[in-house]
Amino acid sequence: MSVIGQSAPSDVDDNSASEQVVTPVVRRSGVDRIFRSVATSSGVITFILMGLIGGFLLIKGYDALKVAGWGFLTDSEWAPDQGGKFGIAAILPFTVQIAVVALFIAVPVALSTALFITEYAPRKIRRLLTAMIDLLAAVPSLIYGLWGLFYLQPRLITLSKWMANHMGWVPFFHVNDEYGTSLGIFPSSTFVAGVIVSLMVIPICTAVMREVFSQAPPGEREGAMALGGTRWGVVRDVVLPFGRGGIIGGSMLGLGRALGETIAVTLIISPAFTAKWSILDQGSNSIAALIALKFSESSSFGISALMAAGLALFIITLLVNAAASTVVSKSRSGSSTEI
Amino acid sequence: MTSIDITSTATTRMSSDISLLDPGHQAAGLTANNVSCWFGAKKVLEGVNLDMAPGQVTALIGPSGCGKSTFLRTLNRMHELVPSATLAGEILIDGVDIYRGAIPVTDVRRRIGMVFQKPNPFPAMTVAENVLAGLKLSGLKTTRSERDDLIESCLSKAGLWNEVKNRLGDPGRALSGGQQQRLCIARSLAVSPQVLLMDEPCSALDPTSTRRIEQTISEISETVTVVIVTHNMQQAQRVSNRCAFFLAAENEPGRIIEEGPTKDIFTNPRDSRTNDYVNGRFG
Ligand SMILES: Nc1ncnc2c1ncn2[C@@H]1O[C@H](COP(=O)(O)OP(=O)(O)O)[C@@H](O)[C@H]1O
Ligand SMILES: [Mg+2]
Numbered sequence: 001m002s003v004i005g006q007s008a009p010s011d012v013d014d015n016s017a018s019e020q021v022v023t024p025v026v027r028r029s030g031v032d033r034i035f036r037s038v039a040t041s042s043g044v045i046t047f048i049l050m051g052l053i054g055g056f057l058l059i060k061g062y063d064a065l066k067v068a069g070w071g072f073l074t075d076s077e078w079a080p081d082q083g084g085k086f087g088i089a090a091i092l093p094f095t096v097q098i099a100v101v102a103l104f105i106a107v108p109v110a111l112s113t114a115l116f117i118t119e120y121a122p123r124k125i126r127r128l129l130t131a132m133i134d135l136l137a138a139v140p141s142l143i144y145g146l147w148g149l150f151y152l153q154p155r156l157i158t159l160s161k162w163m164a165n166h167m168g169w170v171p172f173f174h175v176n177d178e179y180g181t182s183l184g185i186f187p188s189s190t191f192v193a194g195v196i197v198s199l200m201v202i203p204i205c206t207a208v209m210r211e212v213f214s215q216a217p218p219g220e221r222e223g224a225m226a227l228g229g230t231r232w233g234v235v236r237d238v239v240l241p242f243g244r245g246g247i248i249g250g251s252m253l254g255l256g257r258a259l260g261e262t263i264a265v266t267l268i269i270s271p272a273f274t275a276k277w278s279i280l281d282q283g284s285n286s287i288a289a290l291i292a293l294k295f296s297e298s299s300s301f302g303i304s305a306l307m308a309a310g311l312a313l314f315i316i317t318l319l320v321n322a323a324a325s326t327v328v329s330k331s332r333s334g335s336s337t338e339i
Numbered sequence: 340m341t342s343i344d345i346t347s348t349a350t351t352r353m354s355s356d357i358s359l360l361d362p363g364h365q366a367a368g369l370t371a372n373n374v375s376c377w378f379g380a381k382k383v384l385e386g387v388n389l390d391m392a393p394g395q396v397t398a399l400i401g402p403s404g405c406g407k408s409t410f411l412r413t414l415n416r417m418h419e420l421v422p423s424a425t426l427a428g429e430i431l432i433d434g435v436d437i438y439r440g441a442i443p444v445t446d447v448r449r450r451i452g453m454v455f456q457k458p459n460p461f462p463a464m465t466v467a468e469n470v471l472a473g474l475k476l477s478g479l480k481t482t483r484s485e486r487d488d489l490i491e492s493c494l495s496k497a498g499l500w501n502e503v504k505n506r507l508g509d510p511g512r513a514l515s516g517g518q519q520q521r522l523c524i525a526r527s528l529a530v531s532p533q534v535l536l537m538d539e540p541c542s543a544l545d546p547t548s549t550r551r552i553e554q555t556i557s558e559i560s561e562t563v564t565v566v567i568v569t570h571n572m573q574q575a576q577r578v579s580n581r582c583a584f585f586l587a588a589e590n591e592p593g594r595i596i597e598e599g600p601t602k603d604i605f606t607n608p609r610d611s612r613t614n615d616y617v618n619g620r621f622g
Binding site (some may be wrong): 053123217219221222223224225226227229230233234237238241242 | 415417420422444445447448449452453455457459460461462463464472473475476477523526527530612
């Protein structure tokens with residue numbers, strides 16, 4: 001008897017030592033081979049591209065990193081051109097805070113919008129909404145930024161003040177008393193930036209989630225309906241378990257965009273270089289905004305420092321996505337019941 | 340004949356006159372009165388009258404495309420899930436119209452269960468969770484011991500208990516096709532339906548699994564009215580008490596050509612087309 005398989009069964013006992021394990025030989029046809037090499041090389045190109053970007057940032061940032069040493073991770077201020085210290089200890093937390101605020105708003109909104117579109121909306125509204133979401137996802141972030149700056153920012157600060165007054169006991173919403181709580185301290189905050197970034201993240205998250213939810217297997221849906229399931233029951237027991245990967249994937253895509261969002265953040269914030277918990281009062285920052293603000297006025301050493309900051313952003317994004325894809329690969333999304 | 344606007348009927352009334360988990364529930368009779376169905380402008384079923392008596396097994400036979408599945412799906416309001424679908428006529432369960440709001444649609448579907456052609460266990464759930472899925476979907480609270488009893492009794496009725504009792508925690512999709520289908524039957528039985536609709540439940544299965552399911556049908560038919568679509572003439576003869584023969588002439592909607600006790604349909608049909616079909620001369 002011979003065993004076909006990738007590896008020998010683990011429970012082979014001694015008296016079966018004569019069994020010959022066969023490594024299956026696959027002979028590929030011409031077309032198959034061509035397709036395979038095209039697909040493989042595309043995959044390889046992705047890797048090379050990532051390596052090139054990472055390598056580029058590392059090489060460009062090397063001068064600055066050499067000077068700063070570990071201080072690059074622990075220093076808050078940013079004065080490479082003045083011969084001062086520079087590090088990401090403040091701008092990285094700010095970057096993450098803005099992204100977290102954005103996702104905190106975007107994920108629930110996107111999730112409910114996607115569920116509404118796929119599960120509850122009448123057919124015509126469904127098409128309209130889908131088209132609108134896709135359209136919104138394609139609007140340049142500058143537009144969101146401008147609209148946020150001129151329309152939303154003045155209106156958000158009332159909310160900021162309300163939150164500071166009523167929820168100030170939460171560290172995130174605490175506003176330092178030395179400023180008082182006049183409206184003037186609220187406009188250029190992490191919170192306002194995060195809200196505006198969330199607006200551009202919502203359509204992307206929604207588009208991804210909607211796409212995945214709409215592919216939930218009809219057989220399972222009908223199975224749930226036929227048991228007397230309500231729509232919510234179908235959502236909970238069929239659509240959400242199936243769409244888990246899409247929820248995570250969509251959120252991560254949004255997080256990537258939020259972490260890297262430049263123009264809207266640059267327009268809103270007033271740059272700060274001291275990390276803080278509070279998100280409501282003025283002063284925030286982000287790596288992307290810092291690069292955009294400083295790029296034109298920096299010496300070559302200053303640019304090297306900005307490249308190092310860019311490298312930090314690149315690594316964070318990679319880590320987040322790697323974590324997400326591990327979670328996604330453990331979920332079932334994309335496969336249906338098989339006989 | 341007035342067409343029913345399916346979507347506007349009341350579906351939210353909260354009350355259920357059957358108690359789930361009640362073992363003393365009764366098989367219910369279904370009556371179709373002058374049922375016609377459309378997909379968009381296309382009429383696929385016309386003037387169907389059929390009585391499915393309590394505790395009986397009714398087989399629906401006929402060539403592909405004559406509207407058997409469509410008819411079956413009108414019986415528990417699955418038909419209306421197809422966006423363009425409409426229907427006319429009435430379906431009564433124990434004399435009560437299921438379409439005009441007297442019974443909430445979720446109750447209709449709970450009382451009239453359905454087993455599909457392709458086994459569709461919930462892949463994210465274990466074998467045990469699959470059996471209990473209907474209770475969860477209905478938001479019904481049960482105690483641990485009630486659940487354990489229900490899992491064992493339903494899997495036993497579906498002829499699956501002995502095969503899976505040691506793997507209740509495995510995912511439902513890890514079972515074979517035949518086992519998955521019996522799991523789906525067990526799942527349907529767990530909400531104590533009064534009627535069970537089966538759409539070619541064995542068409543994807545091996546002969547052994549098919550026999551097991553036929554056995555199950557015979558066993559449950561005392562407490563559950565069964566309506567089964569089948570292409571297998573032997574199966575129809577083995578499991579059913581009554582038989583309805585559907586046929587659609589070219590470019591015409593399907594109709595019931597003949598209906599009666601299974602024995603008569605197979606040995607002494609009144610219509611020559613029935614005779615031809617059951618003897619394998621077309622379809
Ligand atoms: N979802 C649908 N949309 C449009 N037409 C359909 C749909 N389902 C079935 N039909 C049509 O209705 C007729 C009856 O189909 P069906 O009830 O599935 O037949 P059977 O189960 O007897 O094979 C067929 O002509 C089929 O093409
Ligand atoms: Mg069919």
